[in-house]
Structures are given as structure tokens and as C-alpha cells.
């Protein structure tokens with residue numbers, strides 16, 4: 001085809017485009033090689049981790065693993081129960097003035113005995129309950 005003297009502008013354009021594409025292809029090839037080598041490194045690390053974990057768990061038997069799982073389960077249950085109790089207390093001692101704060105128990109020892117009241121913990125609310133004589137039956141929360 002058109003070579004030498006008879007090369008037109010369009011030919012040169014096309015040759016330039018081909019060279020650009022070849023260069024781009026080379027760059028992509030180099031990238032692929034780089035990714036392949038990274039993948040190899042990651043695979044090796046992964047295999048190493050598997051070997052490590054297998055080594056760690058080899059001595060544990062199934063019963064022990066199950067026991068561990070059960071322990072975790074009951075810990076989760078306790079956590080949930082605690083959360084529920086906390087929520088109940090929160091609802092019980094919610095400040096009705098601002099509806100945001102919680103009434104906190106405050107013990108006040110005086111010369112004429114021990115008194116108590118509850119004060120809202122919302123800094124923008126000054127609500128307190130009446131001062132009352134402390135008795136052992138009073139709920140502290």
C-alpha cells in the first residue's frame with residue numbers, strides 16, 4: 001500500500017494512530033504483569049494466613065469451639081438484657097418536664113436525717129422532684 005513518496009497525510013495519520021495504540025497496548029501489558037505479580041503476592045499471603053489459622057485451631061476440638069461459641073452467645077444475651085433494663089429504667093425515670101433528660105437520684109444527708117430528690121440530667125432543664133425523707137425502700141437509680 002501507500003509507502004514512501006506516495007504516503008498521504010491520511011497514511012501518516014493512520015500510522016501515528018497505530019503507533020499510539022501499540023504503545024497503549026504495551027502499557028496495558030505492563031500493568032497486567034504488575035497486577036499478576038501483586039496477585040501472586042496476595043495469594044501467597046492468603047495461603048500463609050490459612051496455614052497459620054489451621055495451625056492455631058488444630059489443637060482445639062469441636063466441643064471446645066462450641067463451648068466458646070456458647071459463651072459468646074450468652075454474653076450477647078446478657079448484653080441485650082442489660083440494654084433492655086437500661087431502656088426500662090430510662091423510660092421509668094424520664095423527665096416529664098423536658099422529656100429529654102433522665103431524673104438522677106441524689107442523696108442529701110442533713111442534720112435532721114437523710115433526704116433525697118431526683119434531678120433532671122438535661123443541662124437545659126432545671127426540674128427536680130420534691131425533697132423527701134430517705135428510706136431503705138427508696139429505689140436508687
Ligand SMILES: [Zn+2]
Pocket residue numbers: 095096097098099100101102120121122125126127
Ligand atoms: Zn428535664
